């Protein structure tokens with residue numbers, strides 16, 4: 001995958017296979033192209049060169065909603081005038097699912113995320129962690145083949161970040177859906193990932209299991225990034 005904005009090369013030949021059900025975490029410093037990578041996978045940005053295939057089929061000419069992907073952003077972007085239930089149901093209504101099916105999915109997702117008690121609350125009456133769960137719930141109800149998470153914990157305080165980390169791990173254990181997760185937090189990457197991909201200036205520096213990268217970093221950049229305390 002290659003992508004430029006004007007004269008800035010943001011993705012410089014990213015080439016990677018991700019296994020079905022894998023939890024892959026992309027780490028790298030601010031500006032290295034993490035969000036752009038996710039946005040191209042989601043179909044929100046077009047590639048200049050390369051191809052994205054899901055389950056063996058190129059999806060490059062499919063719209064975001066046709067890709068079987070759900071993305072959770074750093075800012076949760078909940079609709080303030082809708083309650084939790086409506087926030088989660090909204091996308092399904094647009095996709096013309098029937099009411100019973102919407103209800104089934106919203107309640108199942110709420111159960112999974114432990115937010116059943118908040119379904120009738122508006123976002124402003126929720127804590128940061130609860131809002132984050134609603135944003136994840138909105139993705140879960142779509143029953144995607146792939147989840148994309150763009151620094152989903154970066155707006156939470158340190159204690160909540162630790163707790164939510166466990167929730168992501170247990171969510172993956174339960175759903176077993178492929179997850180592509182972006183962060184600049186090494187600890188998050190080390191604890192969540194089946195494999196970590198270290199990005200630097202739009203290139204992959206190294207890919208491997210967390211301990212592999214920790215013990216055998218290929219170069220100083222990886223060593224500095226994975227090894228240094230945050």
Ligand code: ADP
Pocket residue numbers: 005008010028029030031032033034035036037
């Ligand atoms: P990260 O998420 O790793 O911080 P981004 O993917 O957001 O990095 O950005 C990578 C580079 O691409 C940055 O230099 C950023 O300024 C640039 N960039 C991102 N989006 C756009 C855009 N829509 N137009 C122009 N430049 C952009």
Ligand code: MG
Pocket residue numbers: 034035036150
């Ligand atoms: Mg980003």
